[in-house]
Amino acid sequence: MEPAQILLEHATPPDLPTHETVAVRRVVVFGATGRIGREVVAEAASRGWTVRAAARDPASVTARERIVPWTVNLDDEATVEAAIGDCDAVIDCLGPRRNHLGEVASFAGHARAILAAMGRVRVERLVVLSGAGVRLEHERLGPFDRVMRALVGSMAPYVLAAKQVEFESIRKSDVAWTALRPPVVLSGARTGRYRLAEAAPGFGAHISRADVAVALVDQVAAQDWICRAPFLWSPRGRESTRPA
Numbered sequence: 001m002e003p004a005q006i007l008l009e010h011a012t013p014p015d016l017p018t019h020e021t022v023a024v025r026r027v028v029v030f031g032a033t034g035r036i037g038r039e040v041v042a043e044a045a046s047r048g049w050t051v052r053a054a055a056r057d058p059a060s061v062t063a064r065e066r067i068v069p070w071t072v073n074l075d076d077e078a079t080v081e082a083a084i085g086d087c088d089a090v091i092d093c094l095g096p097r098r099n100h101l102g103e104v105a106s107f108a109g110h111a112r113a114i115l116a117a118m119g120r121v122r123v124e125r126l127v128v129l130s131g132a133g134v135r136l137e138h139e140r141l142g143p144f145d146r147v148m149r150a151l152v153g154s155m156a157p158y159v160l161a162a163k164q165v166e167f168e169s170i171r172k173s174d175v176a177w178t179a180l181r182p183p184v185v186l187s188g189a190r191t192g193r194y195r196l197a198e199a200a201p202g203f204g205a206h207i208s209r210a211d212v213a214v215a216l217v218d219q220v221a222a223q224d225w226i227c228r229a230p231f232l233w234s235p236r237g238r239e240s241t242r243p244a
C-alpha cells in the first residue's frame with residue numbers, strides 16, 4: 001500500500017522547513033484505550049500504518065499486527081517523548097474519565113507535555129479529538145447549539161473545561177494541528193461518510209465512533225483543516241460530505 005503523505009504548509013518555526021512532505025508509516029494514538037481511541041487505533045492499522053497504542057495501562061490494548069501497545073505516563077515527559085519519537089504524526093483521543101476539577105489542570109499538563117515532546121523530537125502533525133462543546137473565540141452559534149453547549153457545561157463542567165484548556169494549548173502551539181469537534185457520538189456502523197464544517201451542525205447531529213475514527217485518521221494526511229477546528233458529524237439527508 002502506498003503511504004499517505006503529509007504536506008505541512010503551515011507556519012513553522014524558523015528552523016523547520018515549510019512545505020515538507022512526510023510519508024505516514026507510524027502514528028501514535030494517545031487515549032488508545034478509550035471508546036473512540038480504540039476505533040482510531042483499528043482504523044489507522046487498517047490503512048497499513050504501524051500504530052503505537054499509548055496507554056497508562058497497555059495491558060488493556062490487544063497487540064495485533066501493526067498495533068503496538070505502548071506504556072505512557074502523561075506526567076512523565078520522557079515517556080511521552082519516547083511514545084512520539086520516530087512517529088510521523090500524533091492522534092490525541094484523550095478524554096477526562098471523571099467530571100472533576102483536577103482533570104482541568106491534568107489536561108492542561110497533558111497537552112503541554114505532548115506539544116513539548118513533539119517539538120523536541122520534531123514531529124509536526126497533531127490530530128485531536130475535541131468536542132462540540134469546545135468554544136472558539138468569536139464563534140457564533142445558533143440557538144440550538146448555544147442551548148446544547150450550556151446543557152453540557154452544566155452537566156459536566158470540568159470535562160468541558162478540561163477539553164477547553166487542552167484546545168487552548170494546542171491552538172497557540174507551533175505544530176500543524178487539526179481538532180475535530182463531534183457533537184453526540186454513538187455506537188454504530190462505520191459508513192466512511194462524514195461532514196466537516198466550521199458552522200455548527202444544529203439539531204439532531206450525531207456520528208458513530210467508527211466514523212469519528214475514519215475522520216481523525218483521514219486528517220493525518222489531509223491539508224484543508226490545518227490549524228482549524230471543524231465540527232464533525234454524519235451527513236443527514238442531502239447534506240454533502242464535502243467541506244463547507
Ligand SMILES: NC(=O)c1ccc[n+]([C@@H]2O[C@H](COP(=O)([O-])OP(=O)(O)OC[C@H]3O[C@@H](n4cnc5c(N)ncnc54)[C@H](OP(=O)(O)O)[C@@H]3O)[C@@H](O)[C@H]2O)c1
Nearest residue numbers: 031032033034035036037056094095096130131182183185
Ligand atoms: N463520547 C462522546 O460522546 C464524545 C462526544 C464528543 C466529544 N468527545 C470527546 O472525545 C473524548 C474521548 O471520548 P471517549 O468516549 O473515547 O472517552 P473515554 O472512553 O472516556 O476514553 C478516554 C481516554 O482518555 C484516557 N485518559 C484519560 N485520562 C488519562 C490520563 N490521566 N492519563 C492517560 N490516559 C488518560 C483514558 O485512558 P484509561 O483507559 O487509562 O482511563 C481513555 O483512553 C471525550 O472526552 C470528549 O472530549 C466524546
